[in-house]
Amino acid sequence: MSEDLLYELRDVTKQFTKGKETISVFSGLNMAIERGDFLAIMGPSGSGKTTLLNMLGGVDQPTGGEVHFDGNRVDTLSESQLASWRANNIGFIFQFYNLMPMLNAQRNVELPLLLTKLNGKQRRQNVAAALELVSLSDRAKHMPKEMSGGQQQRVAIARALVSDPKLLLCDEPTGDLDRKTADEILNMLQLLNRDFAKTIVMVTHDPAAAKYAKRTLHLDKGEFVDRDMAA
Amino acid sequence: MKDLFLIFKNLTRKPLRLFLTLFATFIAFMIFATLGSFQQALNAGIELSADDRLVSINKINFTQPLPISYVERIRAVDGVELVTHLNWFGGYFQEPRNQLGMFAVAPESFLQVYPEFLVTDDKREAWINNRQGLIAGEAIAKQYGWQEGQRIPINSNIFSKVDGSTVWDFDVVAIYTGEDAQTDTNSVYFHYEYFNKTQSFGGNNVGFVAIKSVDASQNEAVIEDIDSMFANSPAETETMPEKAFNKAFLDQIGNLGLILTSVVLAAFFVILIIVGNSMILSIRERTAEIGVMKTLGFGSGRIFRMVLAESLLLALIGGALGVLAANLLVAGINQAPIQLPTLVVNGTLWLQALVFMLGLGLITGIVPAVNALRLNIITALSRG
Numbered sequence: 001m002s003e004d005l006l007y008e009l010r011d012v013t014k015q016f017t018k019g020k021e022t023i024s025v026f027s028g029l030n031m032a033i034e035r036g037d038f039l040a041i042m043g044p045s046g047s048g049k050t051t052l053l054n055m056l057g058g059v060d061q062p063t064g065g066e067v068h069f070d071g072n073r074v075d076t077l078s079e080s081q082l083a084s085w086r087a088n089n090i091g092f093i094f095q096f097y098n099l100m101p102m103l104n105a106q107r108n109v110e111l112p113l114l115l116t117k118l119n120g121k122q123r124r125q126n127v128a129a130a131l132e133l134v135s136l137s138d139r140a141k142h143m144p145k146e147m148s149g150g151q152q153q154r155v156a157i158a159r160a161l162v163s164d165p166k167l168l169l170c171d172e173p174t175g176d177l178d179r180k181t182a183d184e185i186l187n188m189l190q191l192l193n194r195d196f197a198k199t200i201v202m203v204t205h206d207p208a209a210a211k212y213a214k215r216t217l218h219l220d221k222g223e224f225v226d227r228d229m230a231a
Numbered sequence: 232m233k234d235l236f237l238i239f240k241n242l243t244r245k246p247l248r249l250f251l252t253l254f255a256t257f258i259a260f261m262i263f264a265t266l267g268s269f270q271q272a273l274n275a276g277i278e279l280s281a282d283d284r285l286v287s288i289n290k291i292n293f294t295q296p297l298p299i300s301y302v303e304r305i306r307a308v309d310g311v312e313l314v315t316h317l318n319w320f321g322g323y324f325q326e327p328r329n330q331l332g333m334f335a336v337a338p339e340s341f342l343q344v345y346p347e348f349l350v351t352d353d354k355r356e357a358w359i360n361n362r363q364g365l366i367a368g369e370a371i372a373k374q375y376g377w378q379e380g381q382r383i384p385i386n387s388n389i390f391s392k393v394d395g396s397t398v399w400d401f402d403v404v405a406i407y408t409g410e411d412a413q414t415d416t417n418s419v420y421f422h423y424e425y426f427n428k429t430q431s432f433g434g435n436n437v438g439f440v441a442i443k444s445v446d447a448s449q450n451e452a453v454i455e456d457i458d459s460m461f462a463n464s465p466a467e468t469e470t471m472p473e474k475a476f477n478k479a480f481l482d483q484i485g486n487l488g489l490i491l492t493s494v495v496l497a498a499f500f501v502i503l504i505i506v507g508n509s510m511i512l513s514i515r516e517r518t519a520e521i522g523v524m525k526t527l528g529f530g531s532g533r534i535f536r537m538v539l540a541e542s543l544l545l546a547l548i549g550g551a552l553g554v555l556a557a558n559l560l561v562a563g564i565n566q567a568p569i570q571l572p573t574l575v576v577n578g579t580l581w582l583q584a585l586v587f588m589l590g591l592g593l594i595t596g597i598v599p600a601v602n603a604l605r606l607n608i609i610t611a612l613s614r615g
Contacts, residue, residue: 059608059609060609080532083531085528086527087529088528092526094612098519098612100523102240107236111524112528114234115527
């Protein structure tokens with residue numbers, strides 16, 4: 001495995017059972033993601049984008065094949081080991097932000113740090129730095145309902161970044177935003193990739209959003225259709 | 232920010248729901264502690280009875296008298312250390328509705344057999360030396376505003392004097408206190424001699440004889456000796472431990488324990504449904520948030536504990552406030568001009584309440600906590 005290789009899916013299969021019917025989403029999917037990559041995954045509904053993102057995030061397990069992350073297999077981890085692995089390695093950005101409504105911006109960003117051994121002072125410093133990075137220092141005490149969609153998504157980005165994960169997974173991060181705000185968010189992701197060498201995988205329907213990525217993979221019926229771009 | 236902060240934030244996110252749930256729990260525990268203190272006070276007469284104290288009553292029933300000559304004969308029985316006698320007077324103060332728990336007694340032996348009624352040595356002497364003197368418990372004295380040194384008229388609804396009057400004059404010689412918070416201080420005791428000399432009928436009789444045995448282990452032999460001594464006489468005796476006597480007296484009112492327990496259980500059952508339903512709803516509304524927390528790396532076990540802690544905290548806060556309110560309530564009841572035993576929310580009640588709080592918290596929290604534990608991340612996020 002190359003040192004630059006962060007993530008590798010080898011001959012991955014994924015099947016769901018619906019009643020008596022077995023639905024196959026992937027049947028032998030291969031994929032490689034290098035450190036510092038900014039990858040957009042596009043495809044029609046039902047193509048398997050979200051299932052792939054869930055598997056990359058360790059919230060769903062493949063039926064067969066192997067998943068290697070940073071040189072270690074993750075498809076064999078137990079549920080509690082996966083939870084710990086996610087906390088240490090993955091930052092999630094959702095379409096609808098998914099902030100905790102009862103916590104202000106600062107507390108929302110602090111959430112992943114509760115899973116670390118950092119003390120209160122260290123956590124506050126990291127939160128301040130993350131909020132600074134997304135230009136929301138002045139909104140630290142604001143509740144989610146007091147912020148616009150774009151601001152909430154920036155808080156969500158700060159939350160995803162605060163524990164310095166190796167991989168950022170974005171599920172339609174601009175799907176709920178207007179064009180101008182979407183561009184701001186995408187510029188921010190691009191900056192994180194370019195200036196902070198963050199590896200990003202983004203699922204999107206939006207071709208304009210995909211243009212911000214370094215490369216785009218097209219998924220259709222569980223297979224990458226643009227073979228040149230697939231590993 | 233620790234888990235406790237998250238638990239607190241989740242608890243307080245809907246203030247009205249929190250208030251209503253807390254209020255329901257509060258009411259249940261206030262009822263529990265108040266009725267519990269009432270039940271304990273009623274049982275105190277039994278619980279605080281001395282193990283080595285026996286009571287001899289007329290075998291027909293306790294309203295029938297015994298000849299006073301029995302006192303000396305009982306004193307001679309082996310294993311008997313002290314003997315005294317008491318006679319129900321049926322007294323009331325000013326109005327028939329102001330009934331008094333009032334007994335004609337032999338002061339010296341009475342205070343020896345009942346050392347839980349506390350009077351100073353000089354007051355004790357003063358009472359013994361004043362044939363018209365009485366001692367009143369501090370609760371009853373407070374209720375009617377009696378002061379030491381005061382002369383008060385008391386009527387009897389059973390006895391009359393030789394001159395036909397039903398009014399006796401008494402000197403309040405001492406206000407006695409109890410050695411325990413739940414010792415009865417609602418009663419009044421006066422000289423049997425004064426009563427016996429002035430009453431118009433049934434002289435030289437007593438209501439019951441109270442006996443202190445040398446040791447509780449000799450009770451059985453003493454009981455047998457006394458009852459066999461008066462067997463086949465016009466006034467046969469039935470002797471029993473004081474605990475049994477007090478319990479039999481209480482049982483005449485009805486099974487109060489069962490009534491009180493039923494009320495408390497009904498209150499808890501309703502609260503269980505209200506709080507349980509509220510917790511299940513609250514967690515269901517947070518399905519997507521729990522999914523996000525699991526996605527971020529919060530383990531299922533940790534989320535399970537947080538949900539359970541939330542319901543426990545709810546039960547503990549509501550319950551503790553309820554028991555505290557019960558403290559205030561019984562303090563108010565104790566001050567009220569009604570003759571009730573002294574009510575106390577004691578350590579035992581607090582401990583029982585704590586066990587119920589933990590039980591309530593666990594029962595109402597276990598279902599939502601297990602739901603949160605089992606919640607699949609993908610399902611949870613798709614519901615968001």
